[in-house]
Amino acid sequence: MAVSALNATHEAVDARYNDVDPVYAQTRDIRLTGFVLALGADCVLFSSFIFAYLYLRTSAPAWPPFVDGHQLPRLDTSFAALNSIVLFGSGVTMHYALENWKHLKKAAFNGWLIATIVLGALFLLGQAHEYLSAAMTWQGSSFGASFFTLTGMHGFHVFIGVIYLITLFIQANRGVYTGSKYFGLTAGTLYWHFVDVIWVFLFFLFYLW
């Protein structure tokens, strides 16, 4: 199970320190599992809207649909692919940030975390560019409704994630996380990977299909 594997990682890191606190270890275990369940519940939110999109798309006579007698163009896959690389790259940098933290390399951790924040912000800029240059509107068609709602919800999650990571950066440098007590960083990493994984599905559903 993914959760027990994460807990095993925690325990492996605990072994490197002599500040292991059983109360912290137990609450960390509960909080980690709870956080994973919360992300699972968040998945249901996306799944519901993905269901709505599939329902509308499969019941439409043509896709992309016709608005005022003209068929809407397909979305710009090449730009979105570039933007996706930015987001997936931020997942990689986040991974290295946490790994460096676990190995007590504070400077490298800071560098990788800042890179993650910058890449996340870049993704949001790319998304904004795509919204402004889109050939359809939120209100105009079922395509626009599904596209702007789903990617907007995802973008909102990325936005929250960027703020979350900035908070973590400040907290880590103020000494909130010490030694083996860094649950916040694990949670932030999990959240960031979760946002990445959602984008995999959205990229396939809107750009590749």
Next chain:
Amino acid sequence: MHAATTVHADHVHDHIHPAPEGFIRKYVFSTDHKVIAFQYFFVGLFFLFISGSFALLIRLQLFDPAGKFLSFDTYDSMFTMHGTVGVWLVVIPLVTGALGNFIMPLQIGARDVAFPWLNMLSFWLFPVAGLILFSSFFFMTPHAGWTEYPPISLSYGVGTALWCAAIICIGISSTLTGLNFTMTVVKLRAPGMTWTRMPLFTWATFATALVNMIATVALSAALLALFLAVVFNVPFFDPARGGAPVLYQHMFWFYSHPAVYIFILPAFGVISEVLPTFTRRPIFGYKVIAFSSLAIAILGFAVWAHHMFPSGISPWLQLPFMIITYAIGVPTGLKVFSWLATLWGGRIRFTTSMLYALGFLIAFTFGGITGIFLAAVPADLHEHGSYFVVGHFHYVVAGGAVLGFLAAVTYWFPKATGRMLNERLGKLGFWLFMIGLTGTFLPMHWLGLEGMPRRYASYTYFAATHPDAVFWNRVETFSAFFMAASIALLTINVVWSLWRGRVAGRNPWGARTLEWTIDSPPPYYNFKKIPIVFGRPYDYTEPLPYQNLDHDVDPYPAPTAASFPLPAPAGAG
């Protein structure tokens, strides 16, 4: 309050937090699950009065076929608000927030839920949702019924938007509670309490929490889509721009069918605790009852489209939904037979709580059977949108969830407050409720079969062809006031007993689950030393399966004479 002490440091469980000081921390923004349960209870009861008043107004309107009591517009908003408040602000908070919060942590031997702060947040979202919903009276009330189907709901913009905001708010509260309870049951059970040693109410709460956590998010998604459609004119449900109104029904019922199991599963758990205590017999089929809760919770996700048979879904979808709906009858029926088998040959003591539990068995079984009628596609096409559905639904909610809730209140009141409820007032309340329930909802079944449509503010045309409709509607209106009287009596009983009730002691009923081994009301920390569990709590001939070091407990608890005003029947065992 008791002094906070750290008893042992060898186990994490044995760390006791100090009790909070000051009125605000203790009673308003409290993180103690017992205080939060009381908060849910009183706020839920307040909304019950409001929802009940709306129901009485609806019944007064239908007293006369012409419907002159309210304007048709007011009537529409009344039945909408009655359903909305009843489902989201009364039943779900009462059975999960009040009962689950109070009982479940005590039954598993925990000091609190897994995330006490989150629990407080869940509670405070609940009155906020109520405020948002009732603020619609100042602008425009929602009119489209508690399901708010588009396109009708789209024409009441502000009302629908406020309705969506309120229900999303209470939905987030439910999701967080579900998450919290799931984690509590998974992680905080006392040492030795394996899954098959858990009390049955805890099993039911666990199954409910899973449904709450997963399904309620889907509801939030459906209402978010409706909110966007109303406020930003996003065409999810507009056929002219490629949307589909039926899509809303799919999204809504994917939650709202599991939601009826959120109502009823805690009541199942309550009945499974009350019956063995008052028959002095082990529960029949422990594992069947425990796992059928899970089966119901899982199957409940695969039946939503049976609410949509007349909505134009394809016939190849109707058949599987009909069959899976029938399949849910199997675990439910297994439970009912297990309860009947528990009663068989027991020394039944007719306390108020037991009466409510027996009333539940009758009313819920009846409501469940009419549900099987409704699951059949051909029958449903006739019954859908008629009073038959209203009768079925209220038999399951008022006769199932509410009777189960009343059984729980009368059963756990001594534990929660340290005082006994008045049995005489309680029994009077029970009979008033049963008469009211039968008189109000039973005639709806044949009126519905005759074709009386639901949600109409006036039934002049129906009464012209069916003269008996006037008589039965008047019976329903009179009977509704019996139920109102019963709830009023319960309130009086609660207030009077808090003030003058007999002191209950630790275990007035001779029950065997863990919460009855500690003081009434329980101390802030619940258990000074976390107990160790050796077995299931239902074997009345065995000593208690707990090692509880807080104080000496009777290993063979028997009901105290003071709590049973009637003599136990001789030779019944």
